[in-house]
Amino acid sequence: MQGQNMSDVIEQYLKAMLAAQRQVEISRAEVADQFNCVPSQINYVIKTRFTPERGYVVKSKRGGGGYIRIHKVSKLSDQSLVCLMADAMPERLTAAEGQGMLQQLYEAGVISRQTGTAMLNVQSDHTLAQADAGATARLRARVMLAFLDSLRYDR
Known part of the structure; x- marks a missing residue:
């Protein structure tokens, strides 16, 4: 982990989850707690590293029972x-x-x-x-x- 910033670590964590399944659903607050960072750090990582240009579709719901759903896009053609x-x-x-x-x-x-x-x-x-x-x-x-x-x- 030395030499890596927190955003890189969070990105690797989420990509490891996506390697096991094509779609993951996370709680922004839970992931922030896990990495001892603010929830906006999770937002930043998702906004900048999990984009359609990089092959991801992200849906989120804020508030009580909120979630972030990340789906690795299947390239059918x-x-x-x-x-x-x-x-x-x-x-x-x-x-x-x-x-x-x-x-x-x-x-x-x-x-x-x-x-x-x-x-x-x-x-x-x-x-x-x-x-x-x-x-x-x-x-x-x-x-x-x-x-x-x-x-x-x-x-």
Whole structure:
């Protein structure tokens, strides 16, 4: 555990649970107690590391009897992954989120290493540099959506 931050430890714990079953249901408070951290730390890990781009669907219910349900998405076909990503595309996309999506597409065999590298270059902050960081993130999301559409539809 030395050299790892708490977020990494929590992520490994949740991924170990998911290795045993495709879906887990946890209590944010119970996991926070287990790791002696605040519940917002659990929220952070889930929000940043268990995303559709990385192959996860998360549902949660707050309040009494609340839960967080994490489901590892089954990649039935290349198209289902591409459609999932396109449907979940946020209005703004950071460079790290775009890189994560491209990595997922590469690992699923949807795109080649060369295509992934080309898209990384297209999406880079240097290439998309705008005066406003928000405008860059919106442009990156539109570029990624256009790329996903090109994978979905034969034009």
